[in-house]
Amino acid sequence: MITVRTLGPRDFTEAWRLSTRHPVENVSIRGKISQSGLEPALLGHDIVGAFEGRHLIGLLSSSTSLNPVETEPVAIPAFADWLGKVRRAGSIVGLRPSTLDLWSELSRRWPQTWRVTRDLRGHQLVLALDHDPASPVNPAVVPVQPAWADSYYAASVAMYTEEIGLTPVEPTGGYRRHVDELIRTGRAFGWWDGHRIVFKADVAAASGTVCQLGGVWLSPELRGQGRSLAALAAVVRWCRQRWPVVSLYVNDYNQPALHLYRRLGLSPLNQFATVLY
Secondary structure, three states: OEEEEEOOHHHHHHHHHHHOOOOOOOHHHHHHHHHHOOOHHHHOOEEEEEEEOOEEEEEEEEOOEEEEEOOOHHHHHHHHHHHOOOOOOOEEEEEHHHHHHHHHHHHHHOHHHHOOOOEEEEEEEEEEEOOOOOOOOOOOEEEOOHHHHHHHHHHHHHHHHHHHOOOOOOOOOHHHHHHHHHHHOOOEEEEEOOOOEEEEEEEEEEEOOEEEEEEEEEOHHHOOOOHHHHHHHHHHHHHHOOOOEEEEEEEOOOHHHHHHHHHHOOEEEEEEEEEEO
């Protein structure tokens, strides 16, 4: 029998062990586990585990996005039971098999709330590198300074809206706090042209020796000029001072981005999928 329950500090060792099977792919949940110790008050949302007897056979990070981690197929129905008919998450993202299996199971049971999506990105390549890129570096790309925060926030909103198709701006100011936290912790990188941010990238997740980049954006008037390579090479070099392995994931149909990342030296490692509501 498969059981599902919210994890706590006593489950730390087992959850950490399971997440180490794919340390690059699972960097997001590993960062959450390591920073919170699975203390609910520090975590801010649920991480649940599926158990076969006493054996942990899957993890699910449940916040505004669902992230199934190292989930064996027999655990998918149990996670669907736990989630239920009411959908609170705006996306499901993770390794391709678990993500698509969870979406399919939820859709089969409750098609009115889970089946219809805004976008299904079924093939996203996970890429990584463990060395500095050989390409030239744009020295203007540096950790974002507090004085640039308003411009960086504006660039972040533009990036999010372009990538996801929705604005992240909402009345509680949560996205602004998220961006400010990236700047405060040195995980935001940008190119300030003297007036505004024209390039940005963030460390979306980090744990141990691994980080995952996200939020890569170049101002539209600079696109098509070969500027992204040196800008992103600078970000990779900055990141590798703290995290020797740099990773990201990208839609397989985004050929310009794939070409750029290959020129940087990023190599394919695995596949993600993302379901957007």
